[in-house]
Amino acid sequence: MQRLIDKIVEMQNPTVAGLDPKLDYVPSFIKEKCFEKYGKNLEGAAQALLEFNKALIDALCDIVPAVKPQAAYYEMYGWQGVKALAETIAYAKSKGMYVITDGQRNDIGTTMEAYAAAHLSTTEIEGSEVEAFGADALTVNGYLGSDGINPLLKICEEKDKSIFVLVKTSNKSSGELQDKITDGKTVYETMGNMCENWGKDLTGKSGYSAVGAVVGATYPEMLGELREKLPHTFFLVPGYGAQGGGANDVKYAFDKNGIGAVINSSRGIMCAWKKEDGATENDFAEATRREAIRMRDDIRAVVGEMKA
Amino acid sequence: MQRLIDKIVEMQNPTVAGLDPKLDYVPSFIKEKCFEKYGKNLEGAAQALLEFNKALIDALCDIVPAVKPQAAYYEMYGWQGVKALAETIAYAKSKGMYVITDGQRNDIGTTMEAYAAAHLSTTEIEGSEVEAFGADALTVNGYLGSDGINPLLKICEEKDKSIFVLVKTSNKSSGELQDKITDGKTVYETMGNMCENWGKDLTGKSGYSAVGAVVGATYPEMLGELREKLPHTFFLVPGYGAQGGGANDVKYAFDKNGIGAVINSSRGIMCAWKKEDGATENDFAEATRREAIRMRDDIRAVVGEMKA
Helix, strand or coil, rough: HHHHHHHHHHHCEEEEEEEECCCCCHHHHHHHHHHHCCCCCCCHHHHHHHHHHHHHHHHHCCCCCCCEHHHHHHCCCHHHHHHHHHHHHHHHHCCEEEEEEEEEEECCHHHHHHHHHHCCCCHHHHHHHEEEECCCEEEEECCCCHHHHHHHHHHHHCCEEEEEEECCCCCHHHHHHCCCCCCCCCHHHHHHHHHHHHHCCCCCCCEEEEEEEECCCHHHHHHHHHHHHHHCCCCCCEEEECCCEHHHHHHHHHCCCCCCEEEEEEEHHCCCHHHCCCCHHHHHHHHHHHHHHHHHHHHHHHHCCCCC | CCCHHHHHHHHHCCCCECCCCCCCHHHHHHHHHHHHCCCCCHHHHHHHHHHHHHHHHHCCCCCCCEEEEHHHHHHHCCCHHHHHHHCCCHHHHHCCCCCEEEEEEEECHHHHHHHHHHHCCEEEEEEEEEEECCEEEEEEECCCCCHHHHHHHHHHHHHHHEEEEEEEEECCHHHHHHCCCCEEEEEEHHHHHHHHCCCCCEECCCCCCCCEECCCCCCCHHHHHHHCCCCCCCEECCCEEECECCHHHHHHHHCCCCCCCEEECCCHHCCCHHHCCCCCCHHHHHHHHHHHHHHHHHHHHHHHCCCC
């Protein structure tokens, strides 16, 4: 997690660009080229997503510290889409970006070890270690308890990787389970405490551990409550922009040093060319860059200077 | 879910073969052939898994109603492994088997729609609908509440597909969250009630809905408790065999008609050739078939005749 914090401080930008590409978001000149070359099929679609992603990464890599590809949007284009995910991760890393694969993976024992190998570590093939997807961080779901998280902790330590555990999600019905009270605490606070515990031996110099939490921007009061109760848990905050949260909603996620959270925007960043007055699809990468700068400045204005 | 129940009744076999392939499980003559042809890399490994899976499917398809590939074991071999997953699903379906993709996917809104399209439905590409993975059922995690499940229900109805929601998992630490008491009920019972509610308009002729639950065999008393409290929720039960559960542990998952559950075995089935006295790797498919028959008869002896 310290690597992410250092990048945030270096760029004075606590945001992450969500790469959740749908074909609808991709400018038609990219789609047409890829469909012509590969066919109107899963491969053509996946190539269009990849080319779109690469252009966005080029437009963002010197001002935004991290990208967060959402696995679902690649899986919907089949294994060809998953290949585009692997290539997107590799490209973003080659440009110096921190990559968070948003997959909310969860399982136990050897199966969770397989997910950990897949997304954060390496797979052994006849004595050699091969990287499958190789992200820097992975979102996970902690419903299964420590057996689902322990296989990741060793890899976080050995390979300097991180995880983000779902604690309080940004959707309306998140309270159906997460807000229920158990032992005098909400389920989300119980999960947050589990994060503090899982990360207790993996704390970096800024005081945050390799075990972060996903906490939605749509519940600002809970962000503040959790920031106070979970002092070693770094937050990944979805819900800014398209889901309704603004800078004033996310400010509670930060500590007195201006760190403690990274704020995600996906559609707002990717579809900037569709939303900005006067922008055209030819201008998509520049529109994305302008929106990323606007978002950075919007959040920086309420957070102040970030110190590692 | 009714399609699965009908297959179980037709074969008088309430079991599912977990396809969680690791290279270690694959006979060396298959590995050597694939490494020679494709290289000692992710592609060679993925081709070995696929060839192994196809031979297992051939050995099982007339006696076992369903297979359950676990996504983690394919993802660890990169997009090449995910391609082997897609091809395994297609092959199992071509042999008439019901396919449950075990991915424990979870997210909200459009992202969950993307997972649903990926694994159970189709993806639109320029006006045509293309199948990405096309399983019959998907395991999911309900921590995010209804916003994470609703996108699946429409597809279950329209395309005659099913989901299995994690309720009580088979691991030791599952109780850290799942056994906590909230509103006088455990978290797992709360989740079970949510399953009953999500499935209430999707019930088939045998009385079970398209929304099933994952309930581990390692907690027999909870299996019995949930069977009674969740009369419309079909159970997927892991934990038989390698994880320690036996026929007497799983019998509580069944109703008076001998249905209500499908019992999974993964390593027990896949590694039968390693465990059976006198079996060699050349005999792996026959050993798998013998173990599948033994498991079927073991469970049938306590469950009795199954009636749809």
